[in-house]
Amino acid sequence: AQSVTQLDSHVSVSEGTPVLLRCNYSSSYSPSLFWYVQHPNKGLQLLLKYTSAATLVKGINGFEAEFKKSETSFHLTKPSAHMSDAAEYFCVVTFNTNAGKSTFGDGTTLTVKP
Amino acid sequence: DTEVTQTPKHLVMGMTNKKSLKCEQHMGHRAMYWYKQKAKKPPELMFVYSYEKLSINESVPSRFSPECPNSSLLNLHLHALQPEDSALYLCASSQKAGWGTDTQYFGPGTRLTVL
Numbered sequence: 001a002q003s004v005t006q007l008d009s010h011v012s013v014s015e016g017t018p019v020l021l022r023c024n025y026s027s028s029y030s031p032s033l034f035w036y037v038q039h040p041n042k043g044l045q046l047l048l049k050y051t052s053a054a055t056l057v058k059g060i061n062g063f064e065a066e067f068k069k070s071e072t073s074f075h076l077t078k079p080s081a082h083m084s085d086a087a088e089y090f091c092v093v094t095f096n097t098n099a100g101k102s103t104f105g106d107g108t109t110l111t112v113k114p
Numbered sequence: 115d116t117e118v119t120q121t122p123k124h125l126v127m128g129m130t131n132k133k134s135l136k137c138e139q140h141m142g143h144r145a146m147y148w149y150k151q152k153a154k155k156p157p158e159l160m161f162v163y164s165y166e167k168l169s170i171n172e173s174v175p176s177r178f179s180p181e182c183p184n185s186s187l188l189n190l191h192l193h194a195l196q197p198e199d200s201a202l203y204l205c206a207s208s209q210k211a212g213w214g215t216d217t218q219y220f221g222p223g224t225r226l227t228v229l
Contacts, residue, residue: 034217043118043204043220044157090156094216101170102218104156 002027004093006105014113019078021108023091026072033074034092034102035065044090050074061085086112117141118221120205126227129195135224137188137205146188147218148180149204157204163188164210195228202226 007022025031032051036044048059055067065076074091091105118139127133137146145164149157162170163182177199179191188205202223208216 036220041202041223041225043120043222044206045220046217049217101159101162107154107156 002103004091004103004105006091006108008108010109012111013081016080019081021076021089023074025093029095031093035076036090038088081112083112118219120221120224124225128229132193135190139207143207145208147206151202197228200228
């Protein structure tokens with residue numbers, strides 16, 4: 001069975017400092033991994049995805065993530081936080097065998113202090 | 115155009131009402147999804163349509179009835195809902211269901227309140 005764990009339910013950073021949101025997964029198959037962001041009362045927006053090509057994935061708004069198979073991790077980073085980054089972030093894993101079902105992490109709330 | 119639209123944005127209904135949520139995409143995607151999201155929780159999958167046929171029903175109560183009239187449209191018919199059904203209902207689409215590399219594009223959601 002597949003699962004995904006977001007290691008921090010809340011992360012607080014100061015504007016201009018680096019962001020690290022952690023995600024670990026477990027699976028028996030090669031996964032596709034996604035990070036989505038959700039601002040209050042909005043839908044989910046794709047930040048980036050890993051699909052077995054380059055292990056370092058660059059996304060929108062300066063975010064990137066590195067797939068580390070040996071650590072079963074897919075942590076999301078950004079060098080310098082902006083106030084507009086304050087939102088909920090979801091790590092998601094899917095498999096070709098799952099007929100469209102994705103497994104969502106519980107989410108990480110990012111707070112950015114001025 | 116990577117937009118999924120949902121109407122209405124907000125809906126308040128009584129437990130005896132019948133209402134419908136609507137979702138539309140014009141990206142040529144052949145998979146469409148309904149999710150339910152409670153506050154401070156991740157989305158929970160309800161239904162998946164693949165090529166206009168229902169392929170996944172996650173044991174959703176029959177008071178929720180999905181319909182896919184064509185490849186661009188997805189409806190969710192609501193009847194005799196309970197207050198605990200109050201949530202944000204999200205629609206998503208992807209090129210195909212069952213392909214793990216496929217990106218799901220989400221709509222903005224309908225905020226449903228059941229009184």
